[in-house]
Amino acid sequence: MSANLVKAEQTLAVANPKRKRKWQSYALLFILPSFLIYTLFVIVPTAGSIYLSFTSWDGISEDIRYIGFANFVEILQSTRVHNALKNTLVMTISLVVLENVAAILLAVLVDKVRWFKNLFRSVFYFPTLLSGVVMGFVWAMILNYNFGVFNQMLDAVGLGSWMVDWLGSPKYAMLAIILSTVWKGAGYYMIIYLAGLQGIPAELNEAASIDGAGGWKQFRHITFPLLAGSMTVCMVLSMISALKIFDQIAVMTDGGPGFETETLTYIIYKVGFGELRQGFGTALAMVLFLLILLVTLIQVKFLRKREVQM
Amino acid sequence: MRQKQTLIRLSALLLAATTVLAACGNNNNSANNTSEGTAAPDAAAAGNTPEVKKVSFTIGYASGDPATKQAIADTVKAFMEANPNITVKDLSETSSSAYLDWLKTKDAVGEFPDLVEMRDTQVFADAGKIVELPSDLLELFKDPPQVDGKVWNAPMQVNVPQGIIYSKKAYADAGITELPKTYDEFLQIQEKLKTSGITPLVVGGKDIFHMGFWINKFLIDDVYSKDPDWNSKRTAKTVSFTDPNVVQAMTDYKELFTKYVDKGWLSTADNQTASFLVSGKAAQLYSGTWMFSQIKEADPSFDFGFYAIPDREGKVNVVGLASPAGWSLSAEAAKDADKTAAIEQFIRFFFQKDNYSKYLASINGIPSTKEEITYETSEQMQVALDLITDPNVTKSLAINNWWGDNLIPPQFRNWYYKLMQELVAKDGDVTDYMKQADNEYDNQVKANQM
Numbered sequence: 085m086s087a088n089l090v091k092a093e094q095t096l097a098v099a100n101p102k103r104k105r106k107w108q109s110y111a112l113l114f115i116l117p118s119f120l121i122y123t124l125f126v127i128v129p130t131a132g133s134i135y136l137s138f139t140s141w142d143g144i145s146e147d148i149r150y151i152g153f154a155n156f157v158e159i160l161q162s163t164r165v166h167n168a169l170k171n172t173l174v175m176t177i178s179l180v181v182l183e184n185v186a187a188i189l190l191a192v193l194v195d196k197v198r199w200f201k202n203l204f205r206s207v208f209y210f211p212t213l214l215s216g217v218v219m220g221f222v223w224a225m226i227l228n229y230n231f232g233v234f235n236q237m238l239d240a241v242g243l244g245s246w247m248v249d250w251l252g253s254p255k256y257a258m259l260a261i262i263l264s265t266v267w268k269g270a271g272y273y274m275i276i277y278l279a280g281l282q283g284i285p286a287e288l289n290e291a292a293s294i295d296g297a298g299g300w301k302q303f304r305h306i307t308f309p310l311l312a313g314s315m316t317v318c319m320v321l322s323m324i325s326a327l328k329i330f331d332q333i334a335v336m337t338d339g340g341p342g343f344e345t346e347t348l349t350y351i352i353y354k355v356g357f358g359e360l361r362q363g364f365g366t367a368l369a370m371v372l373f374l375l376i377l378l379v380t381l382i383q384v385k386f387l388r389k390r391e392v393q394m
Numbered sequence: 395m396r397q398k399q400t401l402i403r404l405s406a407l408l409l410a411a412t413t414v415l416a417a418c419g420n421n422n423n424s425a426n427n428t429s430e431g432t433a434a435p436d437a438a439a440a441g442n443t444p445e446v447k448k449v450s451f452t453i454g455y456a457s458g459d460p461a462t463k464q465a466i467a468d469t470v471k472a473f474m475e476a477n478p479n480i481t482v483k484d485l486s487e488t489s490s491s492a493y494l495d496w497l498k499t500k501d502a503v504g505e506f507p508d509l510v511e512m513r514d515t516q517v518f519a520d521a522g523k524i525v526e527l528p529s530d531l532l533e534l535f536k537d538p539p540q541v542d543g544k545v546w547n548a549p550m551q552v553n554v555p556q557g558i559i560y561s562k563k564a565y566a567d568a569g570i571t572e573l574p575k576t577y578d579e580f581l582q583i584q585e586k587l588k589t590s591g592i593t594p595l596v597v598g599g600k601d602i603f604h605m606g607f608w609i610n611k612f613l614i615d616d617v618y619s620k621d622p623d624w625n626s627k628r629t630a631k632t633v634s635f636t637d638p639n640v641v642q643a644m645t646d647y648k649e650l651f652t653k654y655v656d657k658g659w660l661s662t663a664d665n666q667t668a669s670f671l672v673s674g675k676a677a678q679l680y681s682g683t684w685m686f687s688q689i690k691e692a693d694p695s696f697d698f699g700f701y702a703i704p705d706r707e708g709k710v711n712v713v714g715l716a717s718p719a720g721w722s723l724s725a726e727a728a729k730d731a732d733k734t735a736a737i738e739q740f741i742r743f744f745f746q747k748d749n750y751s752k753y754l755a756s757i758n759g760i761p762s763t764k765e766e767i768t769y770e771t772s773e774q775m776q777v778a779l780d781l782i783t784d785p786n787v788t789k790s791l792a793i794n795n796w797w798g799d800n801l802i803p804p805q806f807r808n809w810y811y812k813l814m815q816e817l818v819a820k821d822g823d824v825t826d827y828m829k830q831a832d833n834e835y836d837n838q839v840k841a842n843q844m
Contacts, residue, residue, distance in 0.1 A: 140841065140842075140844040142517075142521065142842075143498060143501070143502065144498065144501055144517075144518065144521040144523055145520065145521035145522060145523075146521075146522060147521075149844060151844045154844060158837070158841075162837075163830075224661070227661070228658065228661050229656075229657060229658025229661055229662075230656070230658045230662065230670075230675065249657055249658045249659075249660055249661050250661075251660070251661045252599070252658065252659065252660025252661045252819065253660075253819070254816075254819050254820050338600070338602070339812075340660065340812060340815055340816075340819075341660050341815050341816060341819035341820075342812050342813060342815045342816020342817075342819055342820065343812060343813075343816060344816065344819070354495075355805070357495050357498045357499050357502065358492055358494060358495035358498065358805070358808055359804075359805030359808065359809065360494075360498065360517065360804050360805055361805060361841060364841065
């Protein structure tokens with residue numbers, strides 16, 4: 085049904101109460117399947133999770149005991165959770181900044197490049213197609229202390245003393261996860277920024293050029309401000325995916341060395357499944373949910389404001 | 395007329411939704427592999443042979459060690475060939491997760507194996523996930539351990555001692571002619587190996603279970619060999635991780651790892667350790683007898699020896715007591731009589747002399763059955779067998795293998811091993827880390843009591 089026909093149907097529906105009721109019943113019928121599936125697979129488990137977060141359920145027994153706010157009190161007191169929260173925030177801020185900076189740079193580069201434009205776009209986008217698990221395995225192999233290409237390259241160029249167990253070092257494990265995730269994610273955001281760049285009228289840059297503005301000034305005063313819309317989308321998406329990061333950590337470090345790279349999502353899995361504390365894990369998931377909600381609301385409000393100002 | 399049309403549309407919609415949901419349901423059923431209870435088509439078609447019920451069940455076991463995985467997979471294959479009416483679906487997966495994580499995840503997605511290798515027996519028995527071993531199978535085993543007065547497992551083997559697997563060439567190159575009689579002599583050997591230019595020890599620290607080999611070696615020497623009830627005392631808070639014996643054990647562990655272990659130990663997996671040894675990248679590996687097959691497979695000409703590390707007084711203490719672990723029947727499978735019968739048939743097949751001896755030979759295991767099982771043992775395996783039979787050698791268990799009052803909170807083991815990784819990686823203060831262990835232990839005991 086074309087847009088005009090729908091509009092006509094709606095207009096008729098408003099004019100005729102019987103038609104309006106019919107229209108509403110059709111709408112309900114179309115919504116019903118999605119609503120049922122969504123309720124069954126999202127709303128009901130979420131509501132169940134709220135209840136479980138107030139229990140000491142181990143995840144395997146039939147015995148589910150209500151323990152009030154004990155899980156939330158433990159979250160407030162647990163140094164392991166505080167460490168995971170700190171790691172989550174460090175990782176999120178680093179990823180949001182680095183992924184977006186890398187994506188903008190790549191987008192500007194592939195937009196300006198004269199030859200092999202499509203090749204470069206494909207090459208930079210390719211890592212996005214890999215799953216987090218595959219990417220994790222690849223980077224774990226590259227960064228392996230004994231057999232990894234990276235250390236072997238360092239050794240080959242006479243920098244053997246710089247060789248480190250990148251994923252086993254408390255200093256570098258987090259950095260390795262962040263950089264490999266940027267490698268994987270930047271191409272995706274590059275496409276969004278590229279679309280934004282191509283929406284900027286060429287006349288603006290031409291006029292600025294005639295007025296004597298150099299490349300950097302054009303980028304700073306024309307390109308960057310006009311990318312505000314793309315930036316809102318990319319920042320929110322990268323922030324949410326950074327807060328939920330799991331696969332890379334599971335494959336590359338298992339949250340280690342020790343607890344050095346444990347994040348909230350990873351600790352939820354570890355305590356819920358590995359440590360038989362489903363109730364506590366669910367309480368942590370509730371905290372993460374509230375954290376993502378809060379940060380997203382703040383971010384959207386701030387970035388929308390910036391879009392309007394621009 | 396309009397009402398009729400609406401009804402038809404509604405029916406079509408419901409039918410579509412039902413089809414989608416039914417498809418999901420069918421898929422789930424096939425994944426669960428319930429016994430089908432149908433006659434084998436060939437037999438039915440032939441008409442001259444008795445109808446044999448087709449039964450299928452799922453199996454899950456710890457598959458981190460390639461030799462064990464292969465040995466069990468071979469037995470499963472042989473069983474299905476011998477019993478064409480029974481299908482065994484192997485759910486085991488090699489993953490970087492600990493076995494308990496994997497098992498718990500399987501349970502969460504409704505795929506808890508019908509026949510499962512159980513290690514945390516008390517936890518799963520208390521949760522009602524497994525049932526007692528059928529009484530007619532008890533006759534197969536020599537004194538299987540009991541939990542709450544009941545036998546829950548068909549023990550796959552007796553716990554085997556762990557020790558140093560060393561390259562004879564590396565020892566000769568370093569001028570080492572005698573095996574150590576005390577722990578200090580063992581440290582002198584490490585120094586000699588280091589001086590000779592080879593990395594003394596390889597550790598597969600990427601796999602959390604591998605950490606247990608070393609951590610428990612020190613805990614057994616300083617704690618469990620002297621006080622087998624230490625865990626129950628810790629639960630009652632009459633002993634502490636900050637006590638001098640535990641601090642000494644973990645100080646020895648930290649010193650050894652800091653000075654003599656390959657620098658990439660935290661990113662080395664257990665299944666990479668054999669290649670380190672045979673390729674000459676490291677001189678020694680601390681592990682169990684199951685590694686012998688892997689090493690021989692990696693390089694049949696590699697000449698290696700095996701010994702248990704003595705403690706400071708020269709006493710030898712090893713893992714070697716029986717613990718409640720082995721094949722267990724899931725409570726869900728036990729509700730299905732056909733499935734239970736098929737699983738019993740499999741267990742009997744597994745422990746049949748011919749099959750069991752092949753299994754034990756592949757993993758260099760020690761039999762748990764009453765029936766005497768023999769297989770050709772290597773020089774290294776003979777050392778392990780001598781350790782088990784030597785009355786002067788103290789037999790003990792790893793921190794998480796005790797049960798009853800000595801059962802630790804099930805989540806504590808992995809947490810503690812990770813803490814010990816961090817202790818070395820961050821060059822932490824042992825006493826501070828032991829205080830953390832005390833706090834966490836108490837928290838977990840408290841959490842489990844809620």
